Amino acid sequence: MTVLVAGGAGYIGSVTAAELLRQGYEVVVYDNLDRGHRRATPPGAVFVEADLGDFRTLVVTLKKHAVDTVMHFAAHSLVGESMEKPELYYENNVVVGKRILDAMRAAGVNYLVFSSTCATFGEPARLPITEDLPQHPTNPYGETKLAFERMLHWYHQLHGLNYTVLRYFNAAGAAHGLGEDHDPETHIIPLLLQVALGEREGITIFGDDYPTPDGTCIRDYIHILDLAQAHILAMEKKRDTASHYNLGNGAGYSVKEVIEATRRITGHAIPAKVGARRPGDPPALVGSAEKIKRELDWRPQYPDLESIIQSAWEWHQRHPGGYQD
Numbered sequence: 430m431t432v433l434v435a436g437g438a439g440y441i442g443s444v445t446a447a448e449l450l451r452q453g454y455e456v457v458v459y460d461n462l463d464r465g466h467r468r469a470t471p472p473g474a475v476f477v478e479a480d481l482g483d484f485r486t487l488v489v490t491l492k493k494h495a496v497d498t499v500m501h502f503a504a505h506s507l508v509g510e511s512m513e514k515p516e517l518y519y520e521n522n523v524v525v526g527k528r529i530l531d532a533m534r535a536a537g538v539n540y541l542v543f544s545s546t547c548a549t550f551g552e553p554a555r556l557p558i559t560e561d562l563p564q565h566p567t568n569p570y571g572e573t574k575l576a577f578e579r580m581l582h583w584y585h586q587l588h589g590l591n592y593t594v595l596r597y598f599n600a601a602g603a604a605h606g607l608g609e610d611h612d613p614e615t616h617i618i619p620l621l622l623q624v625a626l627g628e629r630e631g632i633t634i635f636g637d638d639y640p641t642p643d644g645t646c647i648r649d650y651i652h653i654l655d656l657a658q659a660h661i662l663a664m665e666k667k668r669d670t671a672s673h674y675n676l677g678n679g680a681g682y683s684v685k686e687v688i689e690a691t692r693r694i695t696g697h698a699i700p701a702k703v704g705a706r707r708p709g710d711p712p713a714l715v716g717s718a719e720k721i722k723r724e725l726d727w728r729p730q731y732p733d734l735e736s737i738i739q740s741a742w743e744w745h746q747r748h749p750g751g752y753q754d
């Protein structure tokens with residue numbers, strides 16, 4: 430079976446591509462390297478450097494490699510950036526997303542796994558977030574991901590295209606020699622590790638006046654390899670239908686707790702000061718993974734924050750400055 434990994438040179442896409450190869454699947458990585466890294470592309474994969482909006486190249490690639498499944502990771506995914514440039518998010522996450530579905534139809538590929546997000550829920554009515562809660566995003570990132578979820582719904586209803594939506598909570602950690610390297614980096618764990626490596630001075634906590642026990646935002650961190658595994662299970666078990674799963678650990682950690690854990694693991698003092706809230710940030714996001722555990726028998730191997738940060742720390746120590754390409 431051949432899987433096209435759209436965005437396979439990015440953080441989550443590259444780890445999933447490597448895990449697919451390990452499990453014996455053929456992999457085509459399709460990435461324009463706008464935000465991905467050539468060095469993150471696993472050696473055993475075919476690499477196509479092209480835009481997903483390039484309809485003709487995508488259709489030719491899908492047909493040439495007899496692709497059975499598309500895993501779509503190639504989105505813009507930053508809450509803060511989306512609050513400044515919503516047009517970028519509508520273009521990449523909705524307009525390009527539609528081109529992918531149309532290319533799949535043209536090439537006769539009938540199953541897609543979509544990297545969605547807990548940001549589609551906005552400020553949830555209760556925690557942990559189950560799949561049935563209403564989705565009211567509070568930023569263009571979540572809104573455009575939800576728009577693509579709805580597009581999938583109608584392509585399924587009207588064109589018979591099957592899909593699995595996986596709504597990630599906070600992906601973190603490293604696996605298969607691959608790790609997190611964004612430019613600019615905005616995510617809390619790699620930022621903290623850059624401080625520990627002496628690459629930056631300290632960290633700013635974005636607000637400590639949230640309605641949470643210590644006043645800082647709570648998030649649910651999930652290891653990248655556990656995420657990758659969920660994609661493969663979905664593809665193996667749910668390819669003939671439309672399904673939706675939340676993908677978190679069911680445990681939330683505050684920004685202060687993440688900083689404390691990173692201090693323990695790295696042995697670095699990690700100076701932290703409190704700054705303004707980041708626009709678009711909900712106070713607490715914690716996911717329920719009961720449905721995916723029940724239906725797909727998904728079992729996280731790295732459920733605790735410490736082992737997640739530890740794996741990221743090992744990768745960052747080996748790759749100071751990131752992929753450097």
Ligand code: UDP
Nearest residue numbers: 508615616617633634635646648684707710
């Ligand atoms: N955060 C922070 N300082 C930073 C970066 C992030 O306090 O320099 C907070 C952010 O407000 C959020 C949490 O850390 O509550 C996780 O943010 P991240 O950007 O890693 O992921 P997101 O939740 O936006 O997907």
